[in-house]
Amino acid sequence: DAKTTQPNSMESNEEEPVHLPCNHSTISGTDYIHWYRQLPSQGPEYVIHGLTSNVNNRMASLAIAEDRKSSTLILHRATLRDAAVYYCILTTISGGSNYKLTFGKGTLLTVNP
Amino acid sequence: DAGVIQSPRHEVTEMGQEVTLRCKPISGHNSLFWYRQTMMRGLELLIYFNNNVPIDDSGMPEDRFSAKMPNASFSTLKIQPSEPRDSAVYFCASRVDRANTEAFFGQGTRLTVV
Numbered sequence: 542d543a544k545t546t547q548p549n550s551m552e553s554n555e556e557e558p559v560h561l562p563c564n565h566s567t568i569s570g571t572d573y574i575h576w577y578r579q580l581p582s583q584g585p586e587y588v589i590h591g592l593t594s595n596v597n598n599r600m601a602s603l604a605i606a607e608d609r610k611s612s613t614l615i616l617h618r619a620t621l622r623d624a625a626v627y628y629c630i631l632t633t634i635s636g637g638s639n640y641k642l643t644f645g646k647g648t649l650l651t652v653n654p
Numbered sequence: 655d656a657g658v659i660q661s662p663r664h665e666v667t668e669m670g671q672e673v674t675l676r677c678k679p680i681s682g683h684n685s686l687f688w689y690r691q692t693m694m695r696g697l698e699l700l701i702y703f704n705n706n707v708p709i710d711d712s713g714m715p716e717d718r719f720s721a722k723m724p725n726a727s728f729s730t731l732k733i734q735p736s737e738p739r740d741s742a743v744y745f746c747a748s749r750v751d752r753a754n755t756e757a758f759f760g761q762g763t764r765l766t767v768v
Contacts, residue, residue, distance in 0.1 A: 565728050573753045585697070585760030592754070628697075632753040640753045641710055642687060645696040 545629045550649040553619045557590070561614040561648055562628030568609050574633045575642070576603065576614045578625040584627065601641065624652045660746050660760035667767055672734040675763045678727055679748030687757065688731050689745040697745070698699055703729065705753050738768045 546564040553559040565574065566582040576588040589596055589603045591612070596603040616623055628647040632640040659678040674706050679686050687702040692723070701711040706723045718737070723729040733740055743764050749757040 564673070571753065577754075577757075584762050585757075586759065587756035590756065613726060621708060626675075640685075641699065641702050642747070642749075642757055643699050644689075646696050 545645055547627075547645065547648045549646065550651065552651045552653065553616075554653050555621060556618050559616040559619045559623070559650065559652075561609065561616075561627050561629075561650065563613070564611045565631055566610045568631060569633075570622050573605070574605060574609075574632050575646070576601070577628045577630065578623075579620075579628070580625045588627070590632075592624060618629055619650075619652045621652050621654060624650055626650070632652060641650070650651070657760050658746055658760035660763050662742075662763060664764045665766070666676040667739060667765070669737055669767055670735045671767075672732065673736045673740075673765060673767075675731040675741040675744050675746075675765070677695055677729045677731070677746030677760060679729070679746070680758055681727065681753035683758075684726070685749050685757075686723060686729050687745075687749075688729070689743045689747065690757050691695055691762075692742045700731070703753055729730060733765075736765075738767045741767050 573590050573592050575590040577585040578588050579585045589598050589601050591603045591605050604613045626647040626649050628644050661676045684705050688700040689697050691697045697751045700713045701721045703723045743762045745759050745762045747757045747759045749755050
């Protein structure tokens with residue numbers, strides 16, 4: 542399975558942009574890049590996903606490198622509610638057309654007031 | 655839709671007892687995942703189903719763990735007999751089985767085995 546590498550932790554100040562990096566050098570051509578986050582005492586929640594082009598939604602932006610070996614999740618203005626563990630994962634084909642979701646350790650984002 | 659529903663939210667049981675965790679996926683989703691989360695090991699994928707069929711159970715720790723999905727709207731994860739090291743938060747998630755769809759997670763079941 543293609544693996545991802547993320548920093549263990551990052552810190553940001555409220556209302557400042559945050560760039561969360563992810564390396565996935567063994568990504569294959571059909572792998573999508575997904576980001577999830579887990580707020581304290583909750584289950585993970587979807588943030589954004591992409592294949593090749595940069596993506597924007599109401600929560601964040603996803604910037605994907607041209608060679609697809611890395612990506613960056615961008616929170617444009619961090620709030621205290623964005624403090625969470627952020628996971629970068631690849632949806633990898635696992636037998637036929639099935640796609641399983643395997644989570645790594647993620648990045649613990651701390652947001653300072 | 656009410657989202658993925660897990661029950662119970664909390665379970666405390668004695669070592670050696672049988673424990674059954676339940677999950678109702680979102681209607682229309684054909685993939686279902688069971689995860690276990692601990693501080694030491696993070697979020698581990700235990701098993702996932704596609705169209706009610708177990709596709710990959712390589713994450714199931716041992717024979718004490720079993721999972722079933724008798725129909726598209728219900729799944730169980732059973733531990734028999736339970737041990738203290740099984741204490742963790744267990745999450746269920748569902749999604750449509752495509753690479754570009756999002757997964758929705760339940761609130762989890764916090765299991766404590768004493």
